Amino acid sequence: MELIVLWDIDHTLIENAGVSKEIYAAAFSALSGRRPTGPAHTEGRTDRLIMRDMFARDGLPEPDWPAVEAALTRAGEERFNDLRLRGTALPGVREALKAASAQVDWVSSVLTGNIAANARVKLSAFGLDPLLDLSAGAYGADAELRPDLVAIARERARRLHDVPTDVPAVLVGDTPRDVEAALATDSGIIAVASGIHGAEELAAAGASVVLPDLSDTAELLGILETFAVDGKRPRTSLGCP
The missing domain is CATH 1.10.150 (DNA polymerase; domain 1)
Structure with missing residues (x-):
């Protein structure tokens, strides 16, 4: 899917x-x-x-x-x-991105408030940029509000990879604004409590799935596969401890 x-x-x-x-x-x-x-x-x-x-x-x-x-x-x-x-790639991230990029029917990119140049700087500092299709992403210069970035990323996926308009999209992020962007655009959300926002806060914002981090590649891939089948309604509703 x-x-x-x-x-x-x-x-x-x-x-x-x-x-x-x-x-x-x-x-x-x-x-x-x-x-x-x-x-x-x-x-x-x-x-x-x-x-x-x-x-x-x-x-x-x-x-x-x-x-x-x-x-x-x-x-x-x-x-x-x-x-x-001084910085670092977070636990499990490299493996998670490799697993997503290996799915031939998936487009794995970024939705970030950073401008594209600085997104690439941050990813390339840890060798993560080859694991993502950055041409299909949406960036902080593209729009002022995060929900508006979702449509931009969708259009780039359609134009670059001929992805149909009804293909599910899922956001993976650590803030309530990531959750809000997903809910506002009928997208799926996997919230990750790896920043300053705890699992309870992310769940209260409306995240259907909350993980402590991205270290469990098999669990994460299973949840993403469920989004691919069920759109924004995964069968696994909560992945946090």
């Missing part, structure tokens, strides 16, 4: 060890000529909204988006080595 699997990156696939917030701060400083008054607020939001809020919080006009994206790209490239040294 066909399936579109869309993975979040930060705190789902990798631990960025604070490098993400450093990227936002560096991009802000490059554009404004001064340090931000506080760290970026992320938690599943898109780069467009994150940077807009940083400028608004500091009472500064927001630069044009192409300038913001260019600054984020430079800041990400400059911190590739920091990310590789």
